[in-house]
Amino acid sequence: MKIDYLQALKRIENAQGAWVLQGQEPLLEQNLLDRLRQYWHSQGIERQRYEIQSVSDWKTVFNALNSLSLFSQQLAIEAHGNIKPDAAALKLLKEYLQHNEQNLLVVVMPKQDNQSLKSAFFQLIEANAVLVSLNAPYPQDRQRILSVEAEKLGISLDNEAWQWLLEHHEHNLLAAKNSLIRVSDTFSEHSQITTEQLQACLQDQSRYSLYDLSDDLLKGDLASAVKIYQYLLATGEPMSLILWTLSKEMRLLMQLYEQPHNALQLGIWKTKVQQYQQALRRLAPQQLLGWPSLLLRIDAAIKGISSENAELLSLQAIAELCQAPLFQMKN
Template sequence: MIIKYNYLQANLKKNPNAIYFLIGSDQYLLNESAVSIKKFWKKKFESDENILDLNDNDWSETFHLANSYSLFTEYMLLDIRYHKKILDANSLNLIKNYLTKPNEKCLIIIRAPLLNSKQLQPLSTYNNSLIIQTNPFSPFELEKFIISQLKSNNIKHDASVPELIFQNCQNNMLAAAQAIEKLSLINTENKVFSAKIISEYLSDQSEYHIYDLAKFCIIGNAEKCLDIIKKISETKGEETFVLWILTQEIRLLINLKQLLNNNITFDIACKNLKIWPQKSQIYHVALKRFTDFQLQKLIKFCCEIDEIIKSNNANSAWDKLQQLSLLLCYGWK
């Protein structure tokens, strides 16, 4: 079954599915979907949780883990991060095979923001899988969301306040939620928020896209890169996803260099790597900033950042991600 985020809560009142696919470009809704599913599962069962970054299509290993026994609890939850644009036929068949006989004591959440509902259509017919679309709300839906969140947090306000929050957050769901959370922290029983009070606590958080980070790194716009990373960190974005975005660009540059070293023309190399013609020139310029050895050093640096993220040292991880973006912008001096 394929549903929109709006219908997830109603669906969670039913029996749990074996696999929940979370797709779509809104990181806030994607994360909220995962949080809701986890709460639903853990309310029913005490379970061990594992987070896996699936970047090499090794679904067989994933399902082997799903069918294994936890050392600590009877039940298990797998939070899978899949950041590729395609799902090949072999991977799709492995998922189908698992759905025919899933481990009822394991729940799987697969965050796949780059996949679309058409690619997952063959899985929608299984009654134990659910595909949740987390596309950004329309302006009307976002305003309704702001009003409902103000109400659920018992925040009394003037009539103009929802519109003011909407204007300040400009289509950024996460920014809107953060703004309301900030207001709830200073809320008191008899306080009524006016537009003037709200303005003091809100800062302009215009819409940004995490995928723009890759583009600005390749172009070499360091100021924009740092601004995007700063906003992502301030709105509690995921360091792992940012690292994956930057690592993918580095690997793309490595693959491009390898093809050129093998006497493949630049245009054909770009076509083989699915780099759009309108973007090929910026990659041509970016390649000049690095030697083969320097690109390998960047990959090693990515591995170091990954270890920092796994150690739960968030502040240090964001600092390193900023350094990595600057190295992509300026080259390894």
Template sequence: MNLRTDQIKPHFERQGPQALYIVSGEEPLLMQEACDAIRASARASGYLEREVYASDAHISWPAIFEAANSLSLFGERKLIELRLDKVKFDDSAKKILSSYLERPNPDTLLLMILPKLEKAFSTTKWFQSIEQKAIVIQVWPLETKDLPRWIDTRIRQAGMQASREAIALLAERVEGNLLAAAQEIEKLRLLNGAGHLDAAAIESTVSDHARYNLFDLVDQSLEGNAETALKMLHFCRASGEEPLILLWAFVKELRALYAMLEQQQRGTPPAKLLQDFRIWNKRKPTIEKALNKQSLLRVETALSISSQIDRAAKGQAAGNAWQGLTALIMVLAGHPLTSPEIPG
């Protein structure tokens, strides 16, 4: 069964919790809020204990299956959260998950968080059999034309109103980064309180420096300009930028680059890749250089580091997010591959 994000709470209220919830997508804020809605509804349904398993080379599906079927230490229902960096399941994982869903533990709710589900995966017989017994929430990125309406709704939810010009200016400044938009709206609420926002308020409060450096930082890293990229990283940190916003830009580009490299290995010409992935003209030289310079292994390592940065920034794992971003830049700039563990 498929749900939209705004249907999660009504679903719990009408049908009660199900055995497995799958949330997939690439937009960090919408993904986070969808998962938060599931967690909140699960708590309201009595699932008070929570266990988190993050995807890495040592993830044990038998251990997850055992945890799902075991009683809670405190006799409470529990939520088991699986965060997977890749939409890949080996034969053991497929067998275990299929077997569990035949007779799920009613005192356990599974929440599986995945990147975007590609058609080649979502149309497999195995996933379609899982989908029949699960709730699937696919989080789609906002279209550019929908961003102003999303911003307007968010501003109203924060107890403010904004002019059409103010909304258009904020949409231009954040350039599709919903996490940045949400943070700027919260900053506006704290600084201006409830009331009306005009373009002048946006102009004086919302800076576009971070936006410019955000995407230029990724390009400088991909082009191998480590020294320049690190200077930009230090500037972002000194400006009070959140590491998760920087990470959003890196992960977005890395996932696209990984897909392009896979297709290039199958013989797709670079010119067609640039066209298919809708690369802007001004960025084509950077991406062409990255396709020649980067390898699937290097991008996989970068994504693994990104996953650890994400957990460190959220306080869910050891390590320093800013040092992790430094390590990420060095890997993309061509420095020797080392352990993906980020320093503390």
């Protein structure tokens, strides 16, 4: 079955079997995963996360799905990566879909091209599970999605304001959501937002963005990246969005190291391939090994699960990406 983001939101409570999320909209991925995690937490469903960095990692995922802990009756597993199962793992996936109706496997992948979507893995998912497209190709789709975000904030926009917001941010839903948050904070006494209010709020807030941070991380410009990071913190950028940016760049670089000739298939834009390749040449393979655990520590700190400082850990991740670790191990 193929569904879109808004349809997926309505099916959270009935999610079972396997869901594969693929697309290029970070806001949609973040929102959908947040909603799933909230539901799992409310129902006492155990959650586990795995990074798919090689085909062999799929065996670990299916072993986990078939072995509940003593304290859990249901299990939800997130598998993040862009490596599809091989024939042996596809057999395990088929067995799981046929016999395990309680647990849920959520596979999170970057946007796939048409050829990839015709592979055996995606055909199996479409026929026996759920394929969620995290894309919003048309202006009306983007407005519908952002209208839901505006409603959460207790605001609405008139037609002219919607047109201005969509044109101002082009296809960037994440930036558009941030603008809605800022305008709702700035004009908290207003429920109906006009174009003039949007312009007044955003003209002073457009100095730096998460995309500027991404560019500096790929360039390895530590001084500029730290300056932008501090600006984002000072202007109220949510830590979860900063983590998403750090995670995206780290994961793409880790995947590109494993698959150096598959940059486009990994979801890297053609115009950015050279930047990622240059960044990878700058980095030592041993650095990459510690990134997944660092990202998990940042996530736990943001959620209050650990006592560590999320801002300092994020700064450490920025330094790692720029090949300037804040802490060096002594022999």
